[in-house]
Amino acid sequence: MRAVTRRVTVMGLIAAGLSACVGGGGRGPVGAAQAETVMRPVPNAGFDAWVAGFRARAAARGIPAGVISDAMGSAGFLPDVVERDRNQTEFTRTLEDYLAIAAKPERVTMGQDKLRQYGAVLSRIEARYGVEAHVVTAVWGLESFYGTRRGNVPVISALATLAYDGRRGAFFESQLIAALKIIANGDVSARGMTGSWAGAMGHTQFIPTSYLAYAVDFTGDGKRDIWSEDPTDSLASTAAYLKNSGWQRGLPWGGEVRLPSDFNPALLGRGKGKSAGEWAALGVTSATGGAVPASGSIIAPKGVGGPAFLLTQNFNVILRYNNAESYAIGVGHLSDRLLGRPAVQADWGPDQTGMTMADRQALQRALTDAGYDTGGTDGVIGTKTKTAISAYQQASGLPVTGEPSLDLLRRFR
Numbered sequence: 182m183r184a185v186t187r188r189v190t191v192m193g194l195i196a197a198g199l200s201a202c203v204g205g206g207g208r209g210p211v212g213a214a215q216a217e218t219v220m221r222p223v224p225n226a227g228f229d230a231w232v233a234g235f236r237a238r239a240a241a242r243g244i245p246a247g248v249i250s251d252a253m254g255s256a257g258f259l260p261d262v263v264e265r266d267r268n269q270t271e272f273t274r275t276l277e278d279y280l281a282i283a284a285k286p287e288r289v290t291m292g293q294d295k296l297r298q299y300g301a302v303l304s305r306i307e308a309r310y311g312v313e314a315h316v317v318t319a320v321w322g323l324e325s326f327y328g329t330r331r332g333n334v335p336v337i338s339a340l341a342t343l344a345y346d347g348r349r350g351a352f353f354e355s356q357l358i359a360a361l362k363i364i365a366n367g368d369v370s371a372r373g374m375t376g377s378w379a380g381a382m383g384h385t386q387f388i389p390t391s392y393l394a395y396a397v398d399f400t401g402d403g404k405r406d407i408w409s410e411d412p413t414d415s416l417a418s419t420a421a422y423l424k425n426s427g428w429q430r431g432l433p434w435g436g437e438v439r440l441p442s443d444f445n446p447a448l449l450g451r452g453k454g455k456s457a458g459e460w461a462a463l464g465v466t467s468a469t470g471g472a473v474p475a476s477g478s479i480i481a482p483k484g485v486g487g488p489a490f491l492l493t494q495n496f497n498v499i500l501r502y503n504n505a506e507s508y509a510i511g512v513g514h515l516s517d518r519l520l521g522r523p524a525v526q527a528d529w530g531p532d533q534t535g536m537t538m539a540d541r542q543a544l545q546r547a548l549t550d551a552g553y554d555t556g557g558t559d560g561v562i563g564t565k566t567k568t569a570i571s572a573y574q575q576a577s578g579l580p581v582t583g584e585p586s587l588d589l590l591r592r593f594r
Contacts (some may be wrong), residue, residue: 220334220378220419222257228364231255231345235354236270237238242363252364252371259342262310262378266343276482277529277538278561283323283511284518289333289436292519294320297529301326306399310420311430317420319516320502321412324386328412331384332377336360340389341381356380359389368404374591375408383407384415395422418550421504426501427494433475434499434513437525444485451492451506454478468526480506488527535587547593 231251239249274282296303296318318327325331340360343353360380366370376382380389383408387396396405399417401563407415443465448455448463455463465473473491481489491512493550499509518524529536536544541560548555556565564581567583574581578594 209375211380216231218261218373220259220261220339222259222338225258228258228342235341235357236343238354239358239361242358244358245365246363246373248361253341255371256338258342258345259334259338259378262342263346264273264338265378266346266348266525269473274507274561275529275532276488276510277525277532279511280514280525281505281538281559284515284524288326288515289518290323291327292318292515293521295321295327296519299416303416306417306420307430310417310424310428310429311400312420312423313430313516315519316423316434317416317510318519319512320385320419321416322515322519323508323512325384328384328410328415331375331386332374334378334379334382335372336374336382336389337371339376343379353380356389359393363389363392368406369408370573373408377463383418384412385419387415387418392418395425397421422502428499429495430497432495434495434508434509434516435477435490436513436517438473438488438489438491438528439466439468439470439480439527440479440481440485441465442485446481446485448488449481451478451480451481451486465491469523470518483530486518487529488525500556510525534585536585536590540587540590541585544590544593545569547590551593 187452197594200442211254236249236253237487239253240246274337274573291465296314299318300314304316306312306317307314321327337357337360340353340357344350344357359373363369364374373380376387381387382389382392387407396407396414398405398414400406400411400413405414406416408416426506444464454477456476458474461478465479467474475491475493477491477493477496479489480490481487492510495511496509497510500506502512503509514525529538532541541562542558543556545555545560545566548566550560550574555569556563562585566585570585570589571581571583573579574583
């Protein structure tokens with residue numbers, strides 16, 4: 182969500198990269214919350230002085246004195262939050278890697294299970310807001326792995342720490358004021374307000390300002406409860422946000438398309454939209470050879486010979502939820518996979534090291550068989566795989582680079 186009530190998740194803070202949840206062979210799975218580690222406050226006189234000053238500013242913004250006293254009285258300085266904010270690794274993922282993690286088999290299978298489990302609720306949400314159940318479920322899957330990684334950090338302490346730290350102090354103070362308003366409204370207690378280190382909360386990771394603007398009480402219990410095990414209010418709030426951003430029911434987000442070999446690359450790029458008929462006249466089809474599903478723009482990250490994707494107006498709506506192109510394609514692709522549609526059909530080809538996805542998976546399997554834990558064999562080269570490569574190189578008397586290569590793979594063959 183990128184507006185005055187800007188929605189920030191850890192995903193958004195790391196731009197187009199993946200979150201810091203470690204899973205599989207790479208830096209994934211996608212999801213806003215970090216691995217569940219306990220953050221403990223430490224004494225900090227400067228923080229205490231900042232809180233004292235903030236109390237007056239909160240009162241001036243209309244926050245009740247009792248809420249300020251309760252919430253800020255239990256707030257503490259979290260150095261781990263500052264460390265994560267200042268040391269966000271700039272992981273640059275190819276779209277191939279991103280989609281491999283976003284639509285990994287475990288995420289697809291769990292998402293299909295959730296579609297069945299919450300089918301009746303999602304149908305009611307779709308009827309009210311006009312956002313398809315599989316799309317809402319895909320957002321849920323990418324933001325918190327269907328609620329399994331919502332974050333356990335005390336949000337008041339996290340936001341106060343970030344506001345005091347000052348790097349983006351004004352932004353995080355505005356989030357802290359919004360969080361106190363949520364508590365004052367009675368939706369959650371200060372102690373029950375948990376989330377990511379950056380203050381993103383619930384199954385679909387709303388920051389406080391976005392919560393105030395878009396969260397809904399779909400269950401009718403008088404609370405907009407995105408923190409409980411029941412995801413109903415979170416899912417409905419996501420649908421409400423997408424509806425307010427212009428979601429068009431029945432319009433696909435886009436999808437993979439097939440380009441003719443003589444396709445003019447100058448026609449590629451967002452903002453260069455054409456009607457479905459115009460694309461068809463240029464020889465474009467769906468990935469399976471059928472008709473182009475809708476009007477829109479086409480992108481091809483690896484050029485005309487690689488995978489290409491049609492992007493419609495609904496793709497732009499997903500970008501309002503998180504302004505990263507890979508994220509929006511990830512949501513769309515996962516939503517398709519939840520309906521049983523196929524993975525990307527076109528060949529991505531080799532990466533910058535000359536290795537294909539199959540090569541990278543083979544290397545991970547070989548390292549694992551040799552006793553070096555890569556954390557999985559998804560073909561995505563992340564921290565655990567690089568650590569395994571480094572350990573193997575050191576044990577084998579090779580220069581320690583931690584980088585995959587075809588030469589390294591050949592050593593196992």
